[in-house]
Amino acid sequence: MKIARFHVGTGPTRLGLVDGDTITDISDVPGVGTSLRAILPVLDSLRDAILTAGGERHPLDAVVLEAPVDDPQKYLGIGMNYREHAEEARQAGIPIPTSQLWFNKQVSCIVGPRDDIHKPAVSDELDYEVELAVVIGRRCRHVAPADARSVIAGYLVANDVSVRDWLMKRSPTFTLGKSFDTHGPLGPWLTTDDEVADPLALRMRLTVNGEVRQDWTTDDMIYDIYEQIAYLTQVMTLMPGDVIATGTPSGIGAPTGRFLNVGDVVRAEIDGLGALENRVVAEP
Ligand code: MN
Numbered sequence: 443m444k445i446a447r448f449h450v451g452t453g454p455t456r457l458g459l460v461d462g463d464t465i466t467d468i469s470d471v472p473g474v475g476t477s478l479r480a481i482l483p484v485l486d487s488l489r490d491a492i493l494t495a496g497g498e499r500h501p502l503d504a505v506v507l508e509a510p511v512d513d514p515q516k517y518l519g520i521g522m523n524y525r526e527h528a529e530e531a532r533q534a535g536i537p538i539p540t541s542q543l544w545f546n547k548q549v550s551c552i553v554g555p556r557d558d559i560h561k562p563a564v565s566d567e568l569d570y571e572v573e574l575a576v577v578i579g580r581r582c583r584h585v586a587p588a589d590a591r592s593v594i595a596g597y598l599v600a601n602d603v604s605v606r607d608w609l610m611k612r613s614p615t616f617t618l619g620k621s622f623d624t625h626g627p628l629g630p631w632l633t634t635d636d637e638v639a640d641p642l643a644l645r646m647r648l649t650v651n652g653e654v655r656q657d658w659t660t661d662d663m664i665y666d667i668y669e670q671i672a673y674l675t676q677v678m679t680l681m682p683g684d685v686i687a688t689g690t691p692s693g694i695g696a697p698t699g700r701f702l703n704v705g706d707v708v709r710a711e712i713d714g715l716g717a718l719e720n721r722v723v724a725e726p
Contacts, residue, residue: 443485443492444716446631447478447508450500455508458500459492460631465505467497478632479511479683482579482595485634508554510598510632511577514683517547517626518674519573519602521616523664523689530697536610542665542673545616547602547626547687555629555718559603560725561704562622567606568702568722571690572648572656572710574641575600576667577632578684585675590668593680596634597641599718600687601627601648601710606696628685630716638714642666646691646712650702658691660712665689 444460445468455476458465468474471491474481481488521536521543522528528538553559561568579595603626608619638644641660648656665673667688674680695701702708702722711717 443634444631448505463502466499468492468495471495482682509552509628511683514685515681516684517549519687520689524691526692548621551626553624558723559720560624563725565605569604569695571602573600573687573690576686578680583675583679587668587672590671594635596632598628599712602687627718627720633715649709656693
């Protein structure tokens, strides 16, 4: 299933089942409601009712898509998890880590798949990172890599928007440079795990104003998504709706100095999962 959060006009947030270029409102299905995060642990039991829902249908381009999960308890990201990207980061002065490098994106940075990205007033080093994002489906701790797929509800496209000079230089950790408001576009909808044959064989690309900047596949991760879940759950309980950005491939703007500017349109896409398309605007 592909499940989106959306609204029409000035209407309230609803959940919808995406099928091709239409979306069917499923919020009135008993047990569904308007929070995708809330139903993730019981999504399988709701499947038949969702797939046969008789709710209002809309053309996909007539609705406003929201972040599929806009209020996770945690939004974690792994740094330098693709080989060539790790090398470009090393050349920028960030040493290649010898273990999984984790940081938080504050959840207040999350925006929808078509929302604007703010170019901060305090930086000219606004950068992009297309990533496969994993959404956790059930509360879990101490998950072995071999069992990790069973705790995944599904997948999103993420743009881990990054303010390079606020990573390490203007602040000694990644937390601030990863957490500016609007720097967490997610979506365009949750594609449930059963629809993805192999999440480690997905092609991903990112364009700026139509020019390809990143074009890679998820099979090049240093630590795959199952190793990531195992490592994190040695430390913390993961909760339904928690979002994990699993790393970006090479092609970010930092090595060449080609950062994002006001007016740019950034498109981040993963085969089978859809695309984010966000315009850069000056921070209001
Ligand atoms: Mn990243």
